[in-house]
Amino acid sequence: MSAESSTLTDRLGAGAWYGYVALVALFFLTPLFSLVIASFYDGRFFSIVDYEFSLDWYRAALASGSIRSAFLNTVRISVPVTILSTIIGTGGAIAYTRYEFPWQEQFKLLALLPIFFPLILLGLGMSMWSSVIGLGYGIVPSIIGELVWISPIVMFVVSITALGVDPNIEEAARDLGADTVTLYREVTLPLIKDGVVSGAIFAFVLSWNNYYIVSYLSGPQSTITTWIHGRMTQGFTPVVPAVASLIFYVSLLLVVAAFVVEFRDDGE
Amino acid sequence: MSALDTLRGRMDAVATSDNPLATLVTPPYVLLLPLAVLLLVMFVGPMVAIVLFSVQPGNAISLNPGTWTVEHYAEILGGMASGEGVYGDVLVNTAAVSAVTTVVTLVLSYPAAYALARKIKRYKTVFLLVLIIPLFTSVNIRVFGWALFLVNNGVLESVVSLFGVSNYPTMMYQRWTIILGTTYVYMPFMLFPIYLSLLSIEDETIAAAQDLGANRWTLFRRIVLPLSKPGVIIGSLFVFILSLGADVEAQILGGGSIFTMASNINYSFGYSQNWPLGSAQAVGLLIITVVCGVIILRTINLKEIASRGDA
Amino acid sequence: LGGGGGGGSEGNSWRTQELATVPAPGDAALYEPTDQDQTGETINHLTWTGYDASNVQGPFREQFDCQTQLDLFTSNPKAFNRLQSGEWQQFHQATFDMAWIPRLAEAGLIRPIDYEDWKPYTFDQYIDLFKKENGYKYAFVNEDDYTFDIDGTMYGAPQRFGWASFVVNTDNVSEDAYSSYDAAWSDEFEVGIYDLMFWGIQIIMLREGIDPFKEHTEAEVEQVRQATFDLFDNAKTLLPDFASMNQAMKSGEIDIGFISGNWINGTLRRGGNMQFEAVVPEEGSVIWVETTAFVKGDQPTVSDNYLAYMQRGENALKLSWPTSGGTNVVPHQTAWENYNDRQREVLRVDEVRDIIDRSVFYTGIPDLDKFEPIWREAKSRL
Amino acid sequence: MLQATDLRKEYGSLVAVDDVDLEIETGEFATIVGPSGSGKSTLLHMLAGHLEPSGGTITLDGEDITDTKPQERPTSLVFQSWALFPHMTVRENIEFPIRTTGRSVDGQVETLLEQVQLDPEVQADKQVSELSGGQRQRVALARSLAYDPDILLLDEPLASLDYVLQKQLQRELADLNVELDMTFVYVTHSLEAALVMSDKLFVIDEGDLIQTGPPEEIYREPNNKFIAEFMGDANVFAVDVVDSDGETVTVDSGEFEGSVTVSTPIDDAPEYLVVRHDDCVVEPTLRRAVGAPVHVDNVLVRGNTVLVECSSTTTDDDYVAEVDYDHFESVDIAVGDTAYIQWETEKSILVPE
């Protein structure tokens, strides 16, 4: 039974919590707002002084084949990476937190090390290694390369939740005849759901934003990050903010959907 | 469904057999095997390649097992010892940026994570999503967005000019703007682990502490903080390590006012084409991060914190 | 008869032998697809932004019914590393700044090209400055010592070019001041340094009156060190990329960008901001020429069609003014004839001859590693 | 004095605590009993401040504390689920409230552990996860005692303990109540504890406070059939009132032989006669004032007493008599016999529904 509160000071207190989170959200969004503003600017390098509204960059972004293929490649990499790293990382987390086995601490260290590796080195090292073992370059090597870095991160995110689960509950499930598959599907996984979902979000975000590994392993396939990096270094136009803004608009739909759902629930 | 059944049958059939190979398809081995194999194949190899490169002479661009040298280590360590060269500065700068970033993100994230986990009930998904969606846009373009915000004639200027402020010191290319950048980029890696660990604290534990006279501060210090330790540790680790590797982020806003290890390594591999030197620096960075990580993880045993059930 | 284009038909050997010389069929056959070219193949081209623009790639893809994938890189050495570490298997063509062509040849990453076969598709198209007959040697490699040599083997085809110097905001910096690189060492101006070490070092050498492309003495190294430190000590900021640099110029945060060049500031100019100019002061600039080469390994049948297409004057003009990416000049006569007034102004086409006259061609600093720590250390002084 | 007025808690449509009024004097040992799910824990959590009432007020010595935070109330709750701090040792758990109140810890942990019959040397530095259920429960109790509250709220604090320990700790608590002048509000399902230890007993059912008073009074004069049965095993007979003069009432029933005239404090007309199992005996013939003919179904020996389970020969009802082992041996009763379950008139309790 949890404490609830109703006094005025408590209300103010609750308001302050909301206010603070709103500030943090604002902090997170500030550069996106700036990019949105810049994406409608008619010139090439943004200035508020001679601002004129234009949709040209959006037209260019939507028409561009290289953006489309960068986008598709990014999806082709990040979706499998999200799914696979969530599975691999969750497996590692469950093994590490819910079982005892020989070499457990060594396993933890091995699983941890890639997180410590600066990404540029991982990319470079994997690029060298990839030709040694004949893995090659392209979408699949990029997926494998990203998994090396992202699965351990998922493992650690999931571990946080898995560490909080009462072992008695799993014992009870076993006791009641659950075989391994049932145990995971109906008890363990639902109990660590928050962690797995967070892990998957982390995985997606990290894969979506990965530059170094992809830039070394994707071969001729460009992704949004390598595309943006190229544009920043060579040939910048506000198509770049326009692309960023488009991604932002699409993800805003999620927020709107969540808001509507919640608002409806509230009404009931 | 039928695949599941087969799997189920196989797993549990195997569990009873004594075949040591067969135990590999039972938990925990079946769970940790993919990760272990992945890392052994695709991580240990590259790591070894880098270590090997770091002992290659001169500007070698391919591995030659016959020749090796410690000249690059000597250069780095010698430079650090004598105070010449950049390595000492770079190390200090990098550590300082990472430490400050870790502290700042921790201080800023904790209250937000706490609010999200325990105070915010209505519109929680909305808040969570608002915090997540910026991450769908690449890091460098988001940091560039900050530059657009801060530069002369940028967005900030138009906002403050609404309030009649026109003369204010330039915001770009300062040391603190590096911290702004790294804080901005890495804060989610602090916020979400802490949020998760706070989420798993039982309401009754909090109620019991309040009941026993804990004021807000005591409640925080003795109950909430220790129980959220896994999240704080993992979050701090992420942020510290990731900001040790900060490159683009640091440079755009900071205008190179702080030269960090990752930039320096990047530079060795990129413009200066000195792979062995870059690898040697990389090994140095690795040693630092691994040592920090191992110390942190050893001193705080995650499993111990977690043993909450009973026997 | 083997006259049919892309030449799937005869001489398949160069496609499969890793380092075989690349021949070309005559009679403009490469400009038209043949039956064999209706393959739905994919060309992978490792190159710079601009090449990927839809106005550049679209027509070729349509005409030859194939895909082109452009991997856009941002740094010669990094691209070199990638090919070297094994990615050569992924690519069919690569476009590097020409100083890298001998190195690529030396590393066995690119193929020789049959000059006579290819002349109609390439050098015959260029303005006089880029004719072999007139001494343009930066596509030809002496395979004994891997230097540029007019009598050497052709390894690449020039594609886009420009100069590296510095950019000034002519509204704030007087012509007097920018007639020398000294402006960047002057505390009168806000200076931003683009973190592009080996271009920066070359320009510093020019300012110091030192030939960049030779072995340097201790004293010269010392001189460069001092000049570099002075430059950084005077600078306001270091800029990591093109976009940040131009944004800093545009916003007035800096008056001078060191270094820059037409490939960098052209974007500002194309946006109508003609006050930004990559001026070439009296010390001169460094001329770079993007040069496309065939990468070793298997090649699709349309690979030679692609090169011929990219080299054709009207397509080069599009590359010069892509729908996305930066603006640059190209050496193609047709392009020069067809630039409109605005393009001429933005690209400063009419100044190009003079600039080349006053500049040196980028052939690579042989002892770059002496200067690399200097730049490193200078950065830590900011 | 701790006072609740119209205290109410609703969970959605379920009224867990329904406008309860209660008064507990300072130093009193008040016990709350009631069936599982009747609202006892809910009530305690509201008194402790962990649960916001849906209505009503709580005052302490006249001061309204309804909105006071738990940490500012001089109360401490021993949680039904213990709620020990999982990341602390036993010692740290117990020191926690001592530190929050700024007192010095020296030696207290040992004393408290001994008070709850735990060996400080063995248990003090264990992790909570290394304790048995009963050991945890005692640590939870010791921790609340360490807070030294004015009012100790106990939610079934001894449920997981063995009989001997329960007794010892009940005694310990009763002593503390007197020694420390601490007010105890004790939720228990142990009738024995309720009857022996408390000054005042509250009976709660489905969120309603249905009877309040000294335990003996409630035992002897339950308000209704539910309380009568709840306070101890009993046989129940539906009765009809045949006579009533305000002071005494006379009832009879088709289910037993003989009519019963007793004084009753209840205003409502009685509908049931309740007689406790241990007030009944089963003998072959009817030798007491009231009795019903039965078949003997089962005989269970329970230490010194014997449960004789039987069923009415005339109705569907089952009855039980709890008789002395010696008495049982002295009368000749065996399973299958027909006999009389019987009791003295004055053992009859008349109650309404």
Next chain:
Amino acid sequence: MLQATDLRKEYGSLVAVDDVDLEIETGEFATIVGPSGSGKSTLLHMLAGHLEPSGGTITLDGEDITDTKPQERPTSLVFQSWALFPHMTVRENIEFPIRTTGRSVDGQVETLLEQVQLDPEVQADKQVSELSGGQRQRVALARSLAYDPDILLLDEPLASLDYVLQKQLQRELADLNVELDMTFVYVTHSLEAALVMSDKLFVIDEGDLIQTGPPEEIYREPNNKFIAEFMGDANVFAVDVVDSDGETVTVDSGEFEGSVTVSTPIDDAPEYLVVRHDDCVVEPTLRRAVGAPVHVDNVLVRGNTVLVECSSTTTDDDYVAEVDYDHFESVDIAVGDTAYIQWETEKSILVPE
């Protein structure tokens, strides 16, 4: 038959279960009692397969199941801490074992809930977090029953229930034991449950199995002083053996008047005379075979019985008599009086330390 041989569990240096041998017949109702922390839960967890023994074997019908996985044992454990699935409703919790065994769920949840006295309409679709303590405990019980195990292991399954419910469910369990021919291994601290329900009783203390047998035998002929006291409130007197002929033994003591000659099944020389509180009475004069002079310190009414607490006039010992309310009223005893606590010779139990 479920059999454990030399079963052992060590936690570091602590021996929680110390080479225990036990045999439980199929269909038997076996009860394990022992003080808090004596190793009961540990033993049960080993039988269920959740805890790996440090030594010894477990066999079921002769087959060694020591290393069998919990889900493959035909056992089900009702956890002391319930271990309900927090993310499921009551219904889903109960359906869980039905599904794992591939049976159809229809109607079973309702039947099971009713068996544990929960109203399916109200409770079935609640979240676990919305239940009271006692309701949770009953769901845990229903869930284990739903598994329909051959052997049901119960770790204090009724500890959080009120008296009436406890009785009802004890009865229910006893019936199930018979109906379903299910073997029950029942850990409880309720002596009453232990005595009434079980076919066989195991007494465990500090990890040792110290007595096994039918409950009545253990009640009447405890092995030692600890068990004697543990099986019910008792007064203890140190005694000296004055005579012994192998069959009977005669003792006396400085603490009581009269000497006691009883038959004893114990081999060891008895050192204590134990007599249960409810076998004693306190009267002004010594009217029974044995008795000790005491001061009456306190009188507690507990429903139909009265606890008379007194202290020896000659030693420091305290004694208690639990007398009938009627008997108490009939003798003239009040606090402060000097009187005799007394009992019949045959109520004396002689035990070694």
